[in-house]
Amino acid sequence: MAPHHQFDTVKRKWYHIKWFADSDTPRERRLIMKLDLLIVPYAFLAYWIKYIDQANLNNAYVAGLKEDLNFHGNELVQLQTLYTVGAVVGQIPFMFLFTYLPMHWTIPFLDIAWGFFTLAQYRANSFGQMAAYRFLIGWFEAAFYPAMHYIFGSWYRGDEISRRGGVFYTGLTLGTLTAGLIQSGASARLEDVNGLAGWRWMYIICALITIPVGILGYFILPGTPEHPNKWFLKDEDVQIAKQRLARVGHSVVHPKFKLSTLKSLANNWKFWALLVLDIFFWNGSINYSAGGYLLWLKSLGKYSQSKVNELGTISPAIGIFYVLFICFISDLVVGPAWAITIAHVWNIIGLVILVIWNVPESALWFAFMTTYSSVAMSAVLYGWVNTVMGKSSAERSFAIVLLNTVAQSTTAWTQLLTFPTKEAPQFRKGYSFVLANAVCLIITAQFLNVALKRSNKLEAAGDAEQNAETGSTTASNSEKGQEEVNVNVTPENLKSG
Template identity: 50%
Template sequence: MQSPSNAEALPAQRRRWGQWYAPEDTPEERKLVLKLDLLIVPYAFVLYWIKYIDQTNINNAYASGMSADLNFHGNQLVQFQTIFYVANVIGILPFIYLFPRVPMHILVPTLDLGWGIFTLLQYRAQSYGEIMVYRFFVSLFEASYFPGVHFVLGSWYRSDEIGRRGGTFYAGLTLGTLTASLLQAAASTYLDGRDGLAGWRWLFIINAIITMPMALVGYFVWPGTPERPNRLVMKQHELDLARSRLERHGAALQRTPFSMPLIRRIFSSWKFWVLVFWDMLFFNTSANSAAFILWIESLGRYNTATMNQLAAISPALGILFVLGINYATDLWVSRPTAITIASVFNFSALVILSVWEVPEAAKWFAFSVTYSAVAVSSVLYGWANSILKESNEERALTLTIMTAVGTATNAFVPNFVYPTVEAPRYPKGYVYSAVMVVCMVVVTWIVNLLFGPNGDKRRRIETVEDLALPSSQSDLADSEKPIASKANTSSKIEPISTS
């Protein structure tokens, strides 16, 4: 077992507004952090922006002529969303094993190329079935991107640094949704009928032109992880410094062999199930992504271009929510407080939409602030990274399963609570999402009680649990033990649970 001095990671100091680096960071560390910021954050942001253009363009295309051109009817829009989520779940599972083993600077850009190709193919669709096939493969290639970026962020940044980087990356989601609306508005205005193609078909072509070149950039700028770095951009002394600064704060950088005993131990841990359940609740706190534009369409007073421009209001405000909440977690408030603040806005909007018989101005307000829900994501995943920082394999498996389970619920729940035929009223959907918000906030404070806002409390709990284990349990086979980090070489016995 670790001695008390080694069991505790160095505490992160909360800093003042505008203080980008921690007071204890050396000049060399600040240079390294700046370099990582320039390599990781802009590329992650741009690619997530592109991903969400490619994901949400179906809503804009549907409302901008695709439905009429291809004779869609009934719940086919929500079925497009369902097949997307099903493919996400299928596509994400192999990366439980691949994240710690395949260089991320190879994996991420290659998958980006795949989803770019199938985004392009959607422009030629002539039927519901053809669109379904293309949406499946777009999602299959996109599936691992979100947990993959969080795996990379958790591999380089401390718990007091990850919030701002995760928030900046996640702002790409809201910008992607906003841009999809504006791109469709431009395509409908300037390209509709050009070369015999409808404006909604041009949207898919434009999206693909944006997507595929960025994949090539990733091979040269994405730094990978400290264990499997991109040697084109990372020097050996930078890797040594990155490892040492994380080890001082309790992170594991050595690989634990991925064995069945390790997997059984992770799946039998109550910590794993708490995090998975918590994230599943989060995935169900948002209103249907097409609700706003379908409500604007139902008003019957705007043309296609104006309708898409107005639909950009919500994601535009979402950028402010995402950046404000995530920067606040590093600089001002604790993680549970930040999640609660964002959830208050989301809950208020959902209550208004649940009542429905309210002044039109109230509906404009409610739809406009629904993107406060997504501001929670990077706070939650950054927190999970901190809780799981002692084992790369456990971190990869847990982050991936969290995303897979949350996505799986999105694959079938909307068919019951957000059916297309009930749009935009959704009498069951808004109530359901509001209940999920309350449940998520309650579990958030339970997580805070169990693990602490920086994930350090659980280290003390597990150390006490190790003392109570009989020697036969603590004397694991070498294949089940994590390799001791440099910071813990004075320990005589490794703890059983390395989270």
Template identity: 40%
Template sequence: MSEKVAIAAEKALSPKSETQEVSPPARQKWYEWFAPTDTPAERRLILKLDGLIIVFVFLAYWAKVLDSSATSTAYVSGMKEDLSLYGNQLNYLQTVYMVGFITMQIPLTLLMTRCPVNYFLPAADLLWGVFTLAQYKANNVTQLYALRFFVGALGGFFFPAVQWYLGSWYKSSELSRRGAIFFIASQVGSMSSGYIQAGAYARLDGRYGIEGWRWLYIICFACTIPIALLGLCLLPSTPDTCTSRFLSADEIRLAQERMASENREARQPFTRAKVWEILKSWRLWVLVTFAFFFSQADGVSSNSGLSLWLKAEGYSVEGINTITTVSPAVTIVASVVCAVLSDVYDAKASLIAVTALLNIFACIVLAIWNVPVGLKFFAFFLSGTADGIAAIIYAWANEICSHSAEERAIVISAMNTIGNTFGAWIPLFVWKTVDAPRYLIGYNWTIALDVCMLVMLAVLVQFWAREKKRSLA
């Protein structure tokens, strides 16, 4: 070894002097897809995962949103008369759907953690498509009740299951953006479903002797099956059991190392002691309570306040359908902005707080009601930001519960289940149709929810900071 090389090696190995300045690590730019610390091998792996996982979950979630509105559309497109649906039977159909949706979320998400995910998710999607198709053959409401239960059960667990699955492959600094892309599928679905269903009914009603409302379910099935087959071909399982034909052994090993660097534990056997440990943990109760307030705080956009106000103001049907697409567009923009800022700056708490404050301002304006028309439009549109933090909340849950795959599954599914459980009946008392379009109780209720969410945010930050400090000790 030459003298120069020896000296250089000695300097490299010697401890840095106290006066020597250490340059801070390069920070990822908001427009960059990869972190500066990602190696070329990591970047290739991330791009592969995006193509294998994100494409499927986006398309599958989009297809499920089509079905969520298909029954309401079918009801007013001939199903009511053909099946003699009267009274509250449409409400009962929605109730049965929600029963399946809510009761099976946690069990099916936990079951998925025991099975190969690359088969479980697409298989559930295939079954969901079959039960969706079967609705077109229904001849009475009793058959529809049974089918709607299974459609709700097989579709309801998809959101928490995918959030858990993403947390099995992506780092904390990557999760929010992927979660946002997945969540955006629901907004794209809500924007496109009306046009797809209207066009299908207009062109297919009576074709081959099939009523137009029955074609709506056939279309949902036709969209779902190719997506499910795509998932069977592409999806990898979790890194600890992955045998994907598209990932090399080195890439699978790299994925395992990436998760290990995040303290993201692989799946372990379920034991009574583990379940008890999860149930008594602060993580379950604080995150689920926080998710309850968040899940109810989007009431302005989810209870048709804007469309009913526009109708009362005399806007045409075409005008109402066009203007109301702005709200989901705002949600999409907010989701992307929050996800990028969350991943780049790790600003989850700040983004949640700002979003809550924006929603409070929007609801104060709407509660006052007698304000300039432009300000009222602005408030309605601004309320679309309420759902923009969904991806970062579930990304945060993945990060907080990273030490246990089983806890991640229980906490994430419980967060979503509790939100949907209360969302199924609270609107009946808070967002009463007789109060439309000025939902005074609803707007004030949303303000209270956002205030409580800010309080729980402070509690969550405190507990999480204490846990991180304890892990470093």
């Protein structure tokens, strides 16, 4: 019988917090450090680049793209939606391919591909061209986030993922911040250099950063235990990783995806609960990507294009703290459900102010500074998925991608309906919609937490009962064998002997 693994994190006092578990051997700790040095920095770096290339549309829009491409309506939200559609469609093949493809080849290829289409945006002269490029960037970026979480879940225990994922996820906030700084610098120093607008130079600079990072991934990303990258990992490392995961009931056998996997997921209530949770998360955080903060700054009419992009970096900079704080307390103190709750209570406070809107300007500044708390728990959520679905790698890989795909697909139309560019910067419908989803997210997380604890107790009781029955049967067989021996060893037999 496989060991039963408790999915909820044990609460610890702050002075008991350790990076390694007491059960980790010295060899395992060396392996963990090696994995930390290989996976986490690259994941962070690539995600940073991804979000530079994703967020730079909003920065370009307020830095002259709108005027140069003659946008007058809802083109910004339409381009954001086309990116989302590309990201959703691009994930679908990987629901089936994660257990087949070496991740240390797949992820770098995708990085390089979206880098080329990022570069192509500098030459866009119409909405149609920009729309095609944004769709393709979304398509090639699509699998990166679930793929990295699949890698995390392939090497780390459930109680180790969130803080690594948190460091990785700061790439989102830092990428958004960096995009603003790049655009600010391009607008101030490169405007009309060689006849190109500053926003066009921004896309060139972003591509020159993106492509080398993709190439780097071929060498340092460790892949997964079933398809390891042997540049830095030895066979012994892979075996140690499998053994430590097996101790906590995490699947170390990696079967290929089959249709039976889909049937198994469909009959698993945990998958459906996680799907609902993820849908509320995606729709409870679209405020961070809608561009409301930048559009509000521009609407004030007192800042230059360069200054708008500089000020636009403040909110994502604060978001770095949110991400690290939420992810670390999830792993080490409160567990995923309460980490999600804490993050979105703070998000809700800001959203209430934005819904009211007619408040002092300082209150709006405060509200926009809470925005990135909405996504601070993303790594917590997907770490939770890795843990809950960890008994089967095929189910885990399919679940991670399918959850992300379905949940993200809902934002393709919800953002279009609730954040039309013409209603900027107030977005009353949008902020009200996000507020409702944030409340539902908290409620769902708490219900799921209770249900998982109850399920774990029932599974543990069932395992104990089965072990008791097995032990009883073994003892009975042993007694029966002893009786047979005693029957054969009689005084007559002894005399005849």
